Amino acid sequence: MSEKTKQEEWFECWFNTKYYHVLYKDRDECEAHGFIDNLLKAVQLPEQGRVLDLACGAGRHSIYLNELGYDVIGIDLSEESIKMAKRSRNETLDFFVHDMRDLYWDNYFDCILNLFTSFGYFNDDTDHEKTIASVAGSLKYGGKFVLDFFNSKRVVDNLVMEEKKVVNDVSFHIYRRYEEGRIFKRIEITDGEEQQVFEEKVRAFTLEELTEMMKKAGLRVEQVYGNYQLDGFNEGESPRLIIVASK
Numbered sequence: 001m002s003e004k005t006k007q008e009e010w011f012e013c014w015f016n017t018k019y020y021h022v023l024y025k026d027r028d029e030c031e032a033h034g035f036i037d038n039l040l041k042a043v044q045l046p047e048q049g050r051v052l053d054l055a056c057g058a059g060r061h062s063i064y065l066n067e068l069g070y071d072v073i074g075i076d077l078s079e080e081s082i083k084m085a086k087r088s089r090n091e092t093l094d095f096f097v098h099d100m101r102d103l104y105w106d107n108y109f110d111c112i113l114n115l116f117t118s119f120g121y122f123n124d125d126t127d128h129e130k131t132i133a134s135v136a137g138s139l140k141y142g143g144k145f146v147l148d149f150f151n152s153k154r155v156v157d158n159l160v161m162e163e164k165k166v167v168n169d170v171s172f173h174i175y176r177r178y179e180e181g182r183i184f185k186r187i188e189i190t191d192g193e194e195q196q197v198f199e200e201k202v203r204a205f206t207l208e209e210l211t212e213m214m215k216k217a218g219l220r221v222e223q224v225y226g227n228y229q230l231d232g233f234n235e236g237e238s239p240r241l242i243i244v245a246s247k
Helices: 010-015 018-023 027-041 060-067 079-088 126-136 150-157 208-218
Strands: 050-054 071-076 093-096 109-114 139-152 161-166 171-177 184-190 194-204 220-225 240-246
Touching: 010 184, 010 194, 018 161, 018 184, 018 194, 027 060, 027 139, 027 240, 050 060, 060 071, 060 079, 071 079, 079 093, 093 240, 109 126, 109 184, 126 139, 126 208, 139 150, 150 161, 208 220, 208 240
Parallel strands: 050 071, 050 109, 071 093, 109 139
Antiparallel strands: 139 240, 161 171, 171 184, 184 194, 220 240
C-alpha cells in the first residue's frame, strides 16, 4: 500500500501563489528599513557579521541588511519566494529553501531575525518549540535572536472582521476571526473569471508564552519593544511585540 500523501499546510500553499505577493505588495519599505536601522543600533552586531533572515520571503530585508555590510543568508519554505530572492544574490548574500523547524548551520550566526510576524504558523506548538530550538542551535554563543511578532491582545481586541480591497485588478474579500488561541484570515480572491480561496492561521502567542519557549531553548530575553521605533512594550496599546534574546 502506498504511503498516504502528506496534506499541504496553509503556508506552503498560500505563500507560493502570485496572489500573496499581489496582496502584500504595498508594504512600507521606509518603515521596514527604519525598523532595521533602529534594531541594529540596539543589537550592535559586529561589522560584517553573519545574519540569518528566517522566513525571508522575497528577500527585501535580507537585501537591505546586505547593503549595510552584513553577510546574509535568507531561508524560506516558499520556493517561489526564494526564486524571486535569488535574483539579488551575491558573494555575501544568498537564499535557500529551508524549513525553519530544522537546524540550518550549527553555532554559526551572529544574529537571527524573524521579522513581520513570520512565526506562529504551525498547528502544533511542538513545531514552534522546534523552531526556537533550531534558532538557538544556529546562533553563536553570545549571538542575538530578534523575534518581531504582532501584539496578540491588541490585534484580537481590534480585529477587523471583514475587509474588501482591489489590488492590480484582483479583488480580495478578507474575513477574520479569533478562535482557540489563533487568528484566522480567510481570503477570497476574484481575478477575472478565476476564483480562489486561501487561509492564514497564526497562533496568538503572548509575551509570557514566547519568553518561556525561548528559555526552554537556552535563550535569554534581554529586551522587549512595542513598536518599530523601539519604545517599551505595553500589552494594551503596543502594535508590535519585538523580543531580543541572546544565547
